[in-house]
Amino acid sequence: MSRQVTVDVRHLTRVEGHGNILVRIKDGKLEEARWDVVETPRFFEVMFKGKDFRSVPLLAARICGICSISHCLTSLAATENAFQLVIPKTAAKVRLLAKHGETLQSHLLHLFFLAMPDFLGVPSVLPLLETNPKAVEIAIRLKGLANRLCEVTAGRTTHPVSLRVGGVTVMPCSDELLDLRGELEHSLDDLAATVDLVKSFELPEFVRETEFVSLKAEDGYPFFGDRVISTDGVECDAANYLEVANEYVDANNTSKWTHLSRGSYVVGALARFNNNHEFLHPEATRVAREMNLEPVCHNPFMCNVAQLVECIHCTHEAMDLIDELIATQPGELTAPVEPKSGQGVGAVEAPRGILFHDYEYNHEGRIVRANCVVPTTQNNANIHRDLSSLVTYFVKQGISDEALELKCSMLVRSYDPCISCSVH
């Protein structure tokens, strides 16, 4: 074979942030396949220095517009661990509800707005307003509900205002909660229609074995937690996250890269599913089976399916949480806060995977050192390595140049990368 191919995508579309794909095949031989993050670096870890603990969660949220609630919650957990604070039970429930709102909002945005156009052969969701209005209506309804859930529990959909060190400041009133409960129940029909839609997508059958890292389930499918596990048998405290991530700098990337037991690892919906599937809501498990998602799944394109399975899980769990909140007296919403010098690590499952914030405070409650390890940072090296295998696999099957470019782009999109986050 004397094939020459160059795939050169500068600033991949329908992903959050700026990244490039470069593939070079010469005389039928793969010379190079790269995924490079070129987003402008932002230096948040430096900006945290000297900041008062009250402004820290607000600054943390600005790392990412899509998962601002996760960054805020991880930041709060790090500060609360540093101050040795335990937040009231009700506050923990409201936070988890906000977390579910964000997971739904983020996954739905990805499935409908970023991924779906590839499977329906259109450049964006916009033409579908005319050709496939039903799907767009469902998307808008589901996403609207997810955003309302965030608004009621976090005060705002992007950059939360009612989550603060020690707990939460606002308890949603039971009327609002009951309304949401009804709408969530109603949304199960839309989610069922989404399952049918995603079933009609032709997901590429590509497999490359890798390591999946997530929080460990302690009481239920994990969104908050203290232990980290991997499919290669690693288990450790989240506080030892440095030994998990092993971050290093790559010359071509403004995002760092990470590795654990192998050359690279994966975090996110598929990693959470692979590690903790037995803790999913039974309805979510049923849908996973129906869609042939089985642990341990090494097909990166199945992350789309795992996200949908999680949407069903989060919807059911949100309804249960609302029932609990309505049935119990709210009691205290915040614990008294006293700044202390010391270090604290927070770990949360953001929509795109495990997220760590690590702060060291002085006795005035100002940060002296900060470090954040972000989901997409952890996925970038694995995406890069997937690309070579993917290209080799499809070139062997005689794929056209154009189709190869699309497959490469779809591979990256499956990880739902959040690139501005990864260059925090």
Place this chain on the structure above:
Amino acid sequence: MKYLGIESQRPKIGVFDFTGCEGCQLQLANKEETLAAFLSCIDVVCFREISSASGEGFTIALVEGAISREDEVERIRWIREQAEVLVALGSCACFGGVNRLKNDFDLDEANREVYGDQPKPTLPVRAINEVVPVDLEIPGCPVSKAEVERVVQHLIWEVPFRFPAYPVCLECKQRYTVCVFEMGELCLGPITRAGCDAPCPAAGLGCWGCRGPAQETNFEEFLSVARERGFSEDEIVDRLAFFGGFRGIA
């Protein structure tokens, strides 16, 4: 799209992003109840985050984010040349936003701290209007989609549009929020431009001034009230610097 029986032009819009969190762009896809109507009166020719269609020939550019690298300087100049109207979207674009906090540090040291011995190119953070002329600024972190809609209506149909001249306090009172000063919290509401509906005081957080200064403010009076209430200079200065909107005033 017809308005009062007259076929109006759907303006070609391009959406671009620089140093920021993309939260402002995300707002464009939010406010689901009017999303379809919003999209039907504009022609989105370029919006990398949600579309692979890379049409050119936009007349209105909505620009998110601050400028903090050489290639961004070139890209914003190119956008300025193409666009008839350049709108800065959000506090990062209008003031530099939280990114501006980076400028308090030595950039070489910052680079060493984050990237070790492989530093990455970076520049001190600037707002868009410090690099190219800007026609309209919509502040906020994030922007309010309702305000973006009103600005777009203004650009298409010349519906009059003016930012409120009054400060956040007014909207806060309209919501019957108990003043956070009474709970011992600092608040920039008295000097910050309204238009956000005061969500932060309503959550007991106080205003952080993400929308920048209001037109009519008594800055001196605010400072003396804040001092009287026992807030330290550090606290006040930190708060004013957070989103970069009070440069030159504070």
